[in-house]
Amino acid sequence: MTSGTATAAQIPAHTAAQPGPATPLLAIEGLTKRFGAVTALENVSLSLRKGEVLGLMGENGAGKSTLLKILSGVQPPTEGRILIDGAPVTITSPQHAQSLGIITIYQELSLIPTLSVAENIFIGRAPIGRLGLVDWGRMRREAREIIARVGLRIDPQTVVSALSVAEQQMVEIARALSLSSRIIIMDEPTSALSETEVARLLSIMARLREEGVAIMFVTHRLEEASGICDRMTVLRDGRLAGHLERGDGPIPIPAIIENMVGRAASELYARPAERATPGPVRLEVRGLRTTPNPEAPHAIVLDGVDLDLRGGEILGVAGLVGSGRTELARAIFGADPVAAGTLTLDGTEIRPASPADAIALGIGLVPEDRKHQAIFAALGILSNFSIAALDAYARFGGLMDEKRERADLAEYKRMLNIRMADADQTIDGLSGGNQQKVILARWLARDPKVLIVDEPTRGVDVGAKAEVHQILVQLAARGIAIMVISSELPEILAVSDRIVTMREGRITGELPAREASEAKLMALMALGEKGQ
Amino acid sequence: MTTEAASAERKGPNMFKLIMRFGPLIFLLLLMIVFALMNPNFLNPVNLFNVMRQISITGLIALGMTFVILTAGIDLSVGSLLAFCGMVAAVVAKGGVTSSLAAAGGQAGFGWFAALLAALIVGAACGAIQGLAVTRLKVPPFVVTLGGLTIWRGLTLTISGGGPVSGFDATMRWFGTGLIGPVPVPVIIFAIAAIICHMVLRYTRFGRAVYAVGGNAEAARLSGVRVDRVLVSVYVIVGFFCGLAAFVLSARLNSAEAVAGIGYELTVISAVVIGGTSLFGGIGSIAGTVIGAALIGVLVNGLVLNNVSSYTQQVVIGLILILAVAFDRWLKTRARG
Ligand SMILES: Nc1ncnc2c1ncn2[C@@H]1O[C@H](COP(=O)(O)OP(=O)(O)OP(=O)(O)O)[C@@H](O)[C@H]1O
Ligand SMILES: [Mg+2]
Numbered sequence: 001m002t003s004g005t006a007t008a009a010q011i012p013a014h015t016a017a018q019p020g021p022a023t024p025l026l027a028i029e030g031l032t033k034r035f036g037a038v039t040a041l042e043n044v045s046l047s048l049r050k051g052e053v054l055g056l057m058g059e060n061g062a063g064k065s066t067l068l069k070i071l072s073g074v075q076p077p078t079e080g081r082i083l084i085d086g087a088p089v090t091i092t093s094p095q096h097a098q099s100l101g102i103i104t105i106y107q108e109l110s111l112i113p114t115l116s117v118a119e120n121i122f123i124g125r126a127p128i129g130r131l132g133l134v135d136w137g138r139m140r141r142e143a144r145e146i147i148a149r150v151g152l153r154i155d156p157q158t159v160v161s162a163l164s165v166a167e168q169q170m171v172e173i174a175r176a177l178s179l180s181s182r183i184i185i186m187d188e189p190t191s192a193l194s195e196t197e198v199a200r201l202l203s204i205m206a207r208l209r210e211e212g213v214a215i216m217f218v219t220h221r222l223e224e225a226s227g228i229c230d231r232m233t234v235l236r237d238g239r240l241a242g243h244l245e246r247g248d249g250p251i252p253i254p255a256i257i258e259n260m261v262g263r264a265a266s267e268l269y270a271r272p273a274e275r276a277t278p279g280p281v282r283l284e285v286r287g288l289r290t291t292p293n294p295e296a297p298h299a300i301v302l303d304g305v306d307l308d309l310r311g312g313e314i315l316g317v318a319g320l321v322g323s324g325r326t327e328l329a330r331a332i333f334g335a336d337p338v339a340a341g342t343l344t345l346d347g348t349e350i351r352p353a354s355p356a357d358a359i360a361l362g363i364g365l366v367p368e369d370r371k372h373q374a375i376f377a378a379l380g381i382l383s384n385f386s387i388a389a390l391d392a393y394a395r396f397g398g399l400m401d402e403k404r405e406r407a408d409l410a411e412y413k414r415m416l417n418i419r420m421a422d423a424d425q426t427i428d429g430l431s432g433g434n435q436q437k438v439i440l441a442r443w444l445a446r447d448p449k450v451l452i453v454d455e456p457t458r459g460v461d462v463g464a465k466a467e468v469h470q471i472l473v474q475l476a477a478r479g480i481a482i483m484v485i486s487s488e489l490p491e492i493l494a495v496s497d498r499i500v501t502m503r504e505g506r507i508t509g510e511l512p513a514r515e516a517s518e519a520k521l522m523a524l525m526a527l528g529e530k531g532q
Numbered sequence: 533m534t535t536e537a538a539s540a541e542r543k544g545p546n547m548f549k550l551i552m553r554f555g556p557l558i559f560l561l562l563l564m565i566v567f568a569l570m571n572p573n574f575l576n577p578v579n580l581f582n583v584m585r586q587i588s589i590t591g592l593i594a595l596g597m598t599f600v601i602l603t604a605g606i607d608l609s610v611g612s613l614l615a616f617c618g619m620v621a622a623v624v625a626k627g628g629v630t631s632s633l634a635a636a637g638g639q640a641g642f643g644w645f646a647a648l649l650a651a652l653i654v655g656a657a658c659g660a661i662q663g664l665a666v667t668r669l670k671v672p673p674f675v676v677t678l679g680g681l682t683i684w685r686g687l688t689l690t691i692s693g694g695g696p697v698s699g700f701d702a703t704m705r706w707f708g709t710g711l712i713g714p715v716p717v718p719v720i721i722f723a724i725a726a727i728i729c730h731m732v733l734r735y736t737r738f739g740r741a742v743y744a745v746g747g748n749a750e751a752a753r754l755s756g757v758r759v760d761r762v763l764v765s766v767y768v769i770v771g772f773f774c775g776l777a778a779f780v781l782s783a784r785l786n787s788a789e790a791v792a793g794i795g796y797e798l799t800v801i802s803a804v805v806i807g808g809t810s811l812f813g814g815i816g817s818i819a820g821t822v823i824g825a826a827l828i829g830v831l832v833n834g835l836v837l838n839n840v841s842s843y844t845q846q847v848v849i850g851l852i853l854i855l856a857v858a859f860d861r862w863l864k865t866r867a868r869g
Contacts, residue, residue: 335754359756373754376747378814387744388755394737402735442755 023086024049025214026071026102026183031080033066033238035429038421040066043080044240046233048183051212053205055225058235059260059461060433061419064218067235068187071216072104073097103176104185111168113161118143120160121175146178147171150204166197173204177213184208186217188432190224191459192369194321194487202228220433220461221488222257226250234259261463278313278497282481283332283363283450285309288341290331290505300324302331303505304341309450309481314472316496316513317485318521324505325485326368329452333365334358345449359388362449366439366456368485370432374439377428381420384427384438385409389445412441417467432459440471451475454485456495469495489518501525555860556807556823560830563852567834574837581716585784587829588722590796591822592777594803595729596770598821601804602733603746603763604813605666605673607770609680611796613658615789616684617778621651622697622788625704644704644783651775658684659771663764673767681797688790698787708784718780725776730818742766746813803828806856827856 024047033041041063048054056064069075071082073091081088084100091097097104111120119126121143129135143156152170160168169189176184190198198221205215205228219225225232232244232251242259244251285307292301302324309315319325330336332343334352343350345361352358355365367373376384386393386405393401409423416437420430427435436459443451456472457465472495476482486492492499499516501509501524509524567574593610600607625647658680665676710717733739744752745762753759782788807824809816831852835845 333754354758355754356756356758365754367754372748372750374751376744376751376814378747378810379743383740383743387740387752387757390737390740390757398736398738400735400737400740 025085026216027083027086028067028071029081029083031067031070031082032078033063033070033075034078038429039238041070041077041235041238044235044238046240046243048214048216050182050214051209052214052230053209053228054214054216055229055232056216056218056235057222057225057232057256057260058241060459060464061237061431062235062260062461063238064235065187065431068104068185068216068218071097071102071185073102098179098181101180101182102185103179103181103183104187105169105172105176105189106187111160111171114159116157116159117147117154117163117171118156120171121146121156121178142178143174147174149177150174151200151207164197166193166201169193169201170204173208177208181213183214183216186215188218188220188459190219190221197321198224220457220459220465222253222462226253226256232256236260236262257462260461279311279479281308282311282346283307283309284342284344285332286342286344288328288331288343289339290327290336291339293336299336300327300505302327305502305505305507307500307507309483311449311479311481312476313497314476314482314484314495316492316499317483317502318489318492318499319502319525321487322504323502323525325502326454327505328502329365329454329483329485332358332450333363333452335365359446359448364388364443364446364448364451366443366451366453368454368458370435370439370458374442375427375435378426380424381427381430381438382406382409382423385412385423385442386445388442392446408445409441412444416441416471417464433461433464436460437464437468440468444475448480450481450483452483452485456484456486457488457491465491489521492521493518556820556827556856559856559859560823560827563827563830563834567830567837570834571837574834577714579833579837581714581719583826583829583833584719584722585716586833587825588716588718589777589781589784590799590803590828591722591825592725592773592780593770593796594800594807594821594825595725595818596766596773597800597804598729598807598809598816598818599733599742599766599769600673601746601801601809601811602742602813602816603766604749604811605763605766606801606811607662607677607680607767608674608797609658609662609677609684610770610774610800611793612681612684612688613655613771613774614778614781614793614796615791616658616688617651617655617775618782618788618792619688619692619697619790620654621647621775621779622700622782623691624650625700626697641701644701644707647700647704647782648707648776648779651779652772653775655771655773655775655778656768657771659767659769659774660764662771663767666767667760667763685790692788692790694790696787696789700783700786704783705786706783708780708782708786718784721776721780725773726818726822733818738762738765743814746815748814799828802853806853806860808860828853 026048028047029045031041031044032039044063044067056067058064066075070077071091073094073096082091083089089100091100094104112123115123118139122139127135127138127142129138140156147154147156147170150170150173152167152174154163154167160171163171173184190201193201202224208215227250229251230246234241234244234256236259241262244255244259285305288302288305290302293299300322305328317325317328327336331338334354334357343352345363350361352361352363358365376387382405390400393405395401406423412418413420418437418441419434427438430438436457453472457468460468469491472482472484484492484495493513493516496513499511499513499521500507501521503525511520511524564574573579593614597607597610625641625644627641662676662680665671666673707717707721712720733742741752741757741762744755744757745759749759781792803824804816804821805811805824806827807816807820807822809820828849831849832845835848840848
């Protein structure tokens, strides 16, 4: 079942330029994009119709973001045509794309954090009243109506920096609506959202579809794509791998995977084979507490966390966004101050006062927010790779042993299957998933005793997800104690040996992975709620 | 056939990358060609060495400034610190604030070596103080060094009473006016310093940390880089170079002036930025800074040779600075394609 059988649809032929019922709102024909020697897209054609949700699927580096960037006027195509209502257009800039009715919501939100919601929505086109001054009253009124359309109940005068990521995303969508956009493009809109926020976003997408808006979006979460998409276009290595269309039921996930990877799908989250029994406790956490931090008012306060991490074992930490999972990781890693409690590593009490201390002791952390906490966008892959192990690669006089660095990077490139051209290209030229693998390689190069991985596969495609899980299991087999934090319960279930759940800065339950299920975890995650 | 096509395709972008990397250098060469055509004296070796001698003072400071700007910082105090270190060096060399041009040595003085050491130590210490204010007190570098700009100048005026301290021994003057073969000593000092700085930034652990801190300070911290130490270090480095430049400048002028180095911060920062170092940090190189410093030196010299009035010079320099950076930008966007 390659590019079409039961669920796959025919590509409508773009013969007539006359807009008619058969003419798609947006059509792409023979699009090619090259970056020097790299071909990111090759001869890709697709169409987007009024009132539908189109999923753009593909592995990391398949060219999805590149395609969206071309549509939003950020990058020009090398070859190919873009047609709107059947008429060819050349999109020259993001402003131009907006005037054509295309608005893009990037994963990196583009709101101005110091301005209010209303000001952001009306930026550059504030309603003008008498005397040529801004009519603030009208602006607030209209902003309130617009944000109500996306189901957001906040005061339009709220400053954007006080909103959660999900709320900011809603504001961006509201802004898109106020620009009377007919096409909304979103690159991995759900990857940073909690489950409830994802559900809300999907319901808004469904509502917009009713209103006739066309939506094209990228996601690596196949269940969610399968649930909402009317059609899907699948890319593989920059080429069109197939079109899929919703039949009586949702598009089946195995069909998506098969198109993405080009072979029959194995089980999505295959639980890796049984492993060696866990070794002795490596990291012991007792009564860990933090105090509110005025610099991070949204951070959750840890309220006496007890935890044991064993060598050779993967401990999964489940919890909703705001349960304190990330704060726990940061406190152990010395990234945030600890108010009380003890940490014992291999029998010795430790007090890491900074990440540098924690790293020297043998603790590693892959942070949740790749862009802001892990990546050096302007630097080469090599510098990104070895930054946490500078001491290990430095020789006498602080000179870097670049030969060894390069050899090791080449080794991890093979082991993790990283797709990159050369070690000196800047890391922002890599696709999101490949960036994540470089960050994993960064920590593997340190050979830590304890490795904490916060959202190991955010923005990583299905195939690579399974690879990352396999890598984590291999690391555990080397005797490393691993703690995995994830918003995706299937991932926690697939990778962990033991699972703890958190809520409001406390551990609310613990289960061996064998006995765990999504339902049981959900129940434990909700434990401690008022009335329970 | 296919391999041929592939290699041709690979060559294309590489050529462009090459041009892109050397944008400021190309601009410098163009400028030199223009000046050479306008005035044949320009290419006279005596003139060229003269230009190099002139740029070596601001060039030395620009080397240190490159480290600071790579961390997304800035140091506005360099001109004042230069004057302060120069005055300290002069006082140490002469053993007081006496200003006797006749005295060749001065019995009470401590000699050139003590003067050099004093300038370097004072420069580094002042840099450390500013670095600590940035990291401990969390005051932005712009503000800290704006404060430094008046503090170091004030201290200079206080110890000197406002006047110059002049008249050093011949050994000390050699560092400013001497020649090794045809090459002026300050040029040799600058060249050696530039090579060392290049090596440090390009090949050492510290260099990697500097780029990392400027590229993404939070990611650097979470990767175990001691960000505060790196920040203090870069201000110490720029202070050290202010000390070295101050020593060379005093030696050349045979005098330390309380009003030395006024406005140098702008020349120095211009040199670094023209050389392609980003004010946002994480991008830049010593090679670029050397070219940037040379560009400014050549420009001033070429204008002087062509009898452009000093008023008009300022206008032209400003315009060329903007043009040079615009040209570099243009090449980079072209290369991205
Ligand atoms: N500016 C660039 N310079 C060079 N190569 C690039 C650039 N942008 C993208 N590429 C390359 O183009 C290919 C497609 O990248 P793209 O970001 O579109 O992938 P993607 O499908 O969005 O992947 P992901 O799911 O990981 O986000 C990759 O091989 C990437 O390395
Ligand atoms: Mg992408």
